[in-house]
Amino acid sequence: MTEAAQSSPRTQVRLPRTERRAQLLTAAQRVFAANGYHAAAMDEIAEQAGVSKPVLYQHFPGKLDLYIALLESHVDELVRRVRAALDSTTDNKQRVPATVGAFFDFVNGDAGAFRMIFESDLRGEPAVQQAVDRATSASVDAITETITADAGLDEDRARLLAVGLVGLSQVSARFWLANHSSISREEAVALTSTLAWRGIGAGFPLQHHS
The missing domain is CATH 1.10.357.10 (Tetracycline Repressor, domain 2)
Known part of the structure; x- marks a missing residue:
């Protein structure tokens, strides 16, 4: 393995905050529309958005915050x-x-x-x-x-x-x-x-x- 390859660790693409927020809201809309508020899960919303739950919670502290x-x-x-x-x-x-x-x-x-x-x-x-x-x-x-x-x-x-x-x-x-x-x-x-x-x-x- 070359030195260049060793010094280029795999990194996750980071979207600007406004773009990430829009992505999360779009995913939330799909989940809320399919399941309703009470049955919607933050796990599923994170999965739909293609992000980890910690990333989702960085933008929205809870499900109600996301819904609002x-x-x-x-x-x-x-x-x-x-x-x-x-x-x-x-x-x-x-x-x-x-x-x-x-x-x-x-x-x-x-x-x-x-x-x-x-x-x-x-x-x-x-x-x-x-x-x-x-x-x-x-x-x-x-x-x-x-x-x-x-x-x-x-x-x-x-x-x-x-x-x-x-x-x-x-x-x-x-x-x-x-x-x-x-x-x-x-x-x-x-x-x-x-x-x-x-x-x-x-x-x-x-x-x-x-």
């Missing part, structure tokens, strides 16, 4: 989609279907993600409930800002309308997915948006500011 981090990432993604929909156009008539569509796409895109938010069986845990509540409150906040600015309403009235739009979008999207409807995603979004627009868009048109 994953839940928070899903909430962030939903809120990002809602804000992107609102920012996609200045035409309020188009904002409504864009926003409704954001909920439909989120629900239809990753069943495990939306179930963790809207159907979590850990709502008795304060940190879980806080994350679940943020999925609605942050979406409502984003829509409230837009309605207040563009429809000329005060914040209380704008917030009430925003809550209605978020509730309508969430419930309609979940119902559509759960019932394997013959209605296409596009038609379902259009129907839901028409209902919302007749109340919000037609009743509170854009106020032109000088």
Whole structure:
């Protein structure tokens, strides 16, 4: 054996912390989706991620910490989609279907993600409930800002309308997915948006500011 070979011990590839964290969350999603929270094991999550348990515990002290981090990432993604929909156009008539569509796409895109938010069986845990509540409150906040600015309403009235739009979008999207409807995603979004627009868009048109 050469001196060079002797001086080159086998080392494990180390990912940057953010990349490793994303890898662990992806593995955790698969395990939680397959087994549920209570039956999920940290051993299996580490195995799915291809890391040792000590590495997993370096990032997440326990299973609940991992679950909450994953839940928070899903909430962030939903809120990002809602804000992107609102920012996609200045035409309020188009904002409504864009926003409704954001909920439909989120629900239809990753069943495990939306179930963790809207159907979590850990709502008795304060940190879980806080994350679940943020999925609605942050979406409502984003829509409230837009309605207040563009429809000329005060914040209380704008917030009430925003809550209605978020509730309508969430419930309609979940119902559509759960019932394997013959209605296409596009038609379902259009129907839901028409209902919302007749109340919000037609009743509170854009106020032109000088």
